[in-house]
Amino acid sequence: MEYRCVQCGFRIKTLFVQYSPGNIRLMKCVNCKAVADEYIECELMIVLIDLILHKPKAYRHVLFNVLNHERTHFQGLLWKSLVGFLVLDAYRSLLVKRPEEEWGTSMSISSFFWIYRKMLMDVFLGNYMFLCSFLFAIRSLLKTSAQFSRFRDLLLAILISSYFKILLTAMMVWEFPPAVIYIIDLFVLSSNTVALKVMTKSTMNRCIGACFIAHAIKFCITQAFA
Template structure:
């Protein structure tokens, strides 16, 4: 890693190293010159503790993950989250069409509408990201870093799968809470990347959500569907 690649998890100041390796396996955590605290206390923590702090949306945990680690699973996580959201959207299309015919399971596996929902989820995510970029273009913005942060902060969407599998009367409430958690994580990621105020990050996320909702509503008003294309 290059110099000044790291950040202090407490004050966000740049640092050249997280720890210094002395002889005989002795490691000493680097102290931040600005706040006089360890640059990254999480390098000694168990991954489970880091995950819990990230779920609690702690700023220090987000800085550790986004700046001081090289976690390169964001594209895989993005595809998985899009599949989860596409499955949720697709399943909601048939929630009003109950059937006791076992053959329906086979018919559903061939539904082209699932691919349409996947494309819609991807398009909505792109529109949301572009809207966030447009709102924040006035500051110093690294698009690749912001994109990575937003993708990693969408990890809460994996909860959509158990929410759909264990369907019950409170599913709308569960889905709403999952959406709120994802938006909170997105807001915290933007705040950490840009070192901005909470108000700015919340505004960017809300406007991104608005653009995503507009895309979804526009898709519903289209006079055709994927099923019509396949039948033709």
């Protein structure tokens, strides 16, 4: 990946020039003439707010200009993101699947192992089908090249843009109705769509279709083994 202007997505060689520690000058995009990445001087909270608001320029900042610094550690970043994604998905599966009456002190060993077997099947089989259907969708709908490095970049973008799953951890402290889980799923779907659009520059309809197909197949697979 290369640095990109957060306004128009045009490739740029450098984002700023540093004259001395703490003294930098932001570069302008040669295409749109705007500052290439104003988020460099912004607080992290501002970036997070714009990500939650689904602003494409915030996604370009994170996916191209922040992760670009991590290219030498790309493999490690990809695996860490994947592990975090699976852990949060496992917790989501527990929240959805567990029968409330079985989580008392009287829960049997067989019930305990049945619940965790279901959870592991949902997480690994569901996400395997999600990945396969996602790759198929972006190749057929978005006409994305079949280069392995390109798929890795897109996979990392999907994992990073699934940050809304972190909200599930709030259910460890507060009690929420089960519908909140599916609302978070919708936010994840919409965030994945914006990330995919930023990465591929495809139309919004095609990106929605690709992400919806992958999430729908994953949902059907996990429900089939409920």
